[in-house]
Amino acid sequence: MAAVSRVLLLLSTASAAGLCEPWCSNSCMELNGDTQLECSACLEPHLCRPGQPGYGRAAGSAPLADSSASQCEGAAEAASSTPPPRKTVAWPSAFVSEWQVGVCDLQKVHHSQVSRAMLEEAQAPFIIVGLTEGWHARTRWAKESLLRAHADEPYHLHASSNQSLGELLRWHGKYHMGHAVYPPEGCYSDPWRPYSPMLFGALAGDYKVPPYFTPMATFQMGVGSGRGIGVPPENHPASWFAAIHGRKRWVIMPPDAGTSRSGGPGSEPPEVMSRQNLKLCEPAFKPVGALHCDQQEGEVLWLPSFWWHETCGLDDFSIGLGGITYKGCCDDIVFEECTGESGSSYKISDIAACNSSARKCGTLPITEFE
DSSP states (O other), X not given: OXXXXXXXXXXXXXXXXXXXXXXXXXOSOSOOSOHHHHTSOOOOGGGOSTTSTTTTSOTTOOOOOTTHHHHHHHHHHHHOSSOOOOEEXXXXXXXXXXXXXXXXXXXXXXXXXXXXXXXXHOXXXXXXXXXXXXXXXXXXXXHHHHHHHHTTSEEEEOSSOEEEXXXXXXXXXXXXXXXXXXXXXXXXXXXXXXXXXXXXXXXXXXXXXXXXXXXXXXXXXEEEESTTOOOOSBOOSSEEEEEEESOEEEEEEOGGGOSOOTTOSEEEOOOOBOOSGGGTTOBSOXXXXXXXXXXXXXXXXEEOTTOEEEEEEOSSXXXXXXXXXXXXXXXXXXXXXXXXXXXXXXXXXXXXGGGSTTSOOOOXXXXXXX
16 A cells, blocks of 8 residues: 555656756656656656656656556667566555664775775675865865866767766756766766766876775766756666765665666665755655665775665765675676667777777776785
8 A cells, every 4th residue: 555655746746947958858668667657757856767657758748647657668669679577566564753864874894904805705784984085086076176177178089979077967857877887888878878088088196096996897977966866766786886086875776676787677666855946855654674874075995896776966966986896896898899889889989089098088997005
């Protein structure tokens, strides 16, 4: 009954409150749950992304009726030869009656005590403190300073276009991810995994990745304006995330909270935090076994493989750095051929700006340490 009530609530509150980004109106691809919810009218600009209510239709659309699921799936199949897998919500069997919001359930460890073996053997998430104290990013990546120095720098480079940092930060309520992947000739895609030259170019001297976080399969940064930006429940191989500016609220659940892995078929836990303006990031309930943590600026969160996590930004500006790294990385990565079609899948060598001496387009692996 709780699941049914929540679905009805989400459908009844759908409205065209805010301008959705152009790609929010694309076909319903890479869905992260119930197509009836994700393909309804866009609720807020910060919800226009895969896995959120409102993804897949332009602002001003009415919520979809029950028959919409097949239509939405048809759009996805027309746009891709491999339609996205269906997933279901795995509702928890029990909930905690009372809990304190704003604290962190995770153990905190000083970075001097961290080793690669410790990360690989960790059975639960934890917070690393002290690592970022010497990073120039802590001062240089404040929003005003960042835009003053790098507003015109390409944050996303595609095979046929680019988007500057200043241009992307004009969107209020959207978290923009920039990536570097292994191997060096690995594939990028638009909009799911765009390449960011800033990681190894304009911002390279502002941080130091410790050896215990390498090798990495993916190195990425995220930046966005507006409270409430984050991700719906997801999981992936082990990773770390450093909150440089902006606090981030996490709801974390063990791998067995859902059967899906890395967006594949299966079930996933429900969203816990509200995305509505008046209650942004406010947890609606706490499943038994779930962990809550308000990650503070400068802290680094370590997440073992396939732990479920939902995040929500607590401040008006967020920027962070992180990567995916796990035991056995990265010899297990299978080389993937890029299609090169309309810039949707491309390599660094396909980017015109990277084929000249004017721009440094670095990538993984990171081999230099202090």
